[in-house]
Amino acid sequence: MSEGAYPNIRFSGHLGLAAPDAPLFAHSAASSAPPDQIRYLAAQGFSGLFDPYVKMRSPLQQAEISRALQDFGLCFGTFNNDLAHWNQPVWNVKSADGTRLLKTSLSSSADILRQFPQAKAVCVTGADASQSHEQQMDAMIRNLQDHADEAQASGLTLLVEAVAPQWIDGLFVTHTEQAAEIVRAVGHPAVRLLFDTGHSALSGEDVLHQLDSHWDIIDTIQLADTPARCAPGQGTLAWDEIFRLLAQRQFDGAVELEFQPLPSRQGEADIMPNLRKFLSEK
16 A cells, blocks of 8 residues: 555555464455465555464465465565564573574574565564573674674574563563664664564653654564554554654655454454555645
């Protein structure tokens, strides 16, 4: 979708957030199967797709997704780097087991690029109560530095995301400033910031200020309204100001819609009119 006052803003839908079979348009597309979801996204004017669960899908299903994206001209966005250990302390510790897990997960993430050349890996990690905050920060920075060259050589971008503890407790990176500090300390083009409006707002941050302050290191933007991680327009965020900033900054990526709409055909039907409304406002 690219229309209204901000024709350069484009959107990506998802194939599932809480579960791999709970896509954005579960009630509106012909089925929840990825090809039907991609067909529907394309018909609605979406430019891309992201899938946290793509690494757990079978090779056959991955190939089906890749073919459908090519058939309808959609790009692929983010996925979860390590579905087995995403909420365990891995990136933020220095240990032989941790290094082994990171090598394994990053190798399999690089393999994903064979089907999805534009894919980017989100690197979340659980907090380690036995280590200080400073120790964990140092370990995460060094781990990302240790693997950044290898990621870049394979074409993989590693994304650091702040996840609000009010939404998922127990993760290490919980605020945008912390995520930005890590990315800046790593100082490598293969390590960038994923900015999520919903997590930022839930953490009590000024979303516009954080978005603007860290623009130079932001690679991907995910949208969700608050307080319930709902569709834009169903919560409290000032979407006219957010979209105006994206337009002023000339963001040229596909903005990922990381929320579940109200669980009905009508809830899904409300997504597009609300987005069009915000894109038409100056």
